[in-house]
Amino acid sequence: MARAWGQSPEPPGLVSWFAADYDSGAAQARILNHPMSPVPMLSHGILWPDTVPIFPGEGLIYNMFGIQPATVGIFVNEDPEGMPGEWAPLEFEIVNTGVVESFFDIFLWNDLGWPMGTQSYGVLLYPGESFFAMTEVHIPLWAPAHTVCPVGASASSWDDEYKHWALLSVMPDVTIELVPLATVLHHGENLQLIAHLRNNTAIPQTIEAWTEVILPNGNPYGGNPVAGPKTPTIGPYGVIVRDVSHTVPGAAPLGTYYYTGYLGEPGTSDILDWNGFSFDIVE
Structure with missing residues (x-):
């Protein structure tokens, strides 16, 4: 067993900063921290009792039966997304984590059998x-919004093979993104956020938009929706940006809250897209 984790949440930019896998054929565990990672990671396994720090750009190889000269890591720089009928580009970063130059066979595929480029x-x-393996995946016109298509990459050399997946998401006609300015608040302060409403199509879209809050005990806030509902019309490929602010009541319980924005079809109960974040109220 090989495990790897960061000392802080993985920052934006790379979906996977850390790679860990175990090759039973070589009886070898390989752990790698990406050279661009801003934080160290920790390694721990059942065969070694100590927790070992691994700093950015460094790796660790545990061997039971000698040295394996060719090992490889695969990183996903960004999980792709696209609209039905489009070709969605994506790339994998293949890194030689071994001690000698090696020739790697790289193969890309997707689990839903959608057409692909290289x-x-x-x-x-x-x-x-490093080598960046780039390809495109065609999203069928019939693919429902929010469908997730796993796209795999394998890299092999000698007896070593490593696999990793990116998650291709099918975008809806309209999307919402909420960006909080702060997520740790005190009573009386303002929860401030920026809402981005985006039309991903070539025709105007009229939608219903609102936001809701879940309390620390898991129950919906009795005053939901806390913003909206509003029914804006977004022009072709247009974006609406709105500043939203809420004052934290003095009687609000301490703990972690969840704030979610929704886009729906006006006059129906259909939810087209949603996005949210958590925030904490502290003493």
Whole structure:
């Protein structure tokens, strides 16, 4: 067993900063912290009792039966998304984490069988060198919004093989994104956020927008919706940006809250998209 985790949440920019896997054929665990990672990671396994820090750009290899010269790590720089009928681009970063230059066979696929662009590469990499394997996946016109298509990548050399997945999401016609300015608040302060409403189509879209709050005990706030509902019309490929602010009541319980924004079809109960974040009220 090989495990890897960061000392703080993974920051935006890379979906996976850390890679860990175990090759039973070589009886070897490989752990790698990406060179661009801003934080150290910790490693721990059942075969070694101590927790070991691994700093950005460093790796750790645990061998039971000698040295494995060629090992590889795969990173996802960004989980892709796209609209039905589009070709969605994506890329995997392949890193030689071994001690010698090696030729790697790279293969890309998706679990739903959607059409793809380039699916195979062959590349010679020196230790620490990276290669970006790029491809496109065609999203069928019939694919429902919010469908997630796992896209896999494998890289192999000698007896070593590593696999990793990106998650391709099908975008709805309209999307909402909420960006909080602060997520730790005291009584009497303002919860401030910026709402981005986006039309992903070539025709105007009229939607219903509102926000709700879940209390620390898991129950919906009795005053929901806390903003809206509003029914704006967004022009083709347009974006509406709104500043939203709420004052934290003095009687609000301490703890973690969940704030969610929704976009719906006016006059129906259909929810087209949603996005949210958590925030804490402290003493």
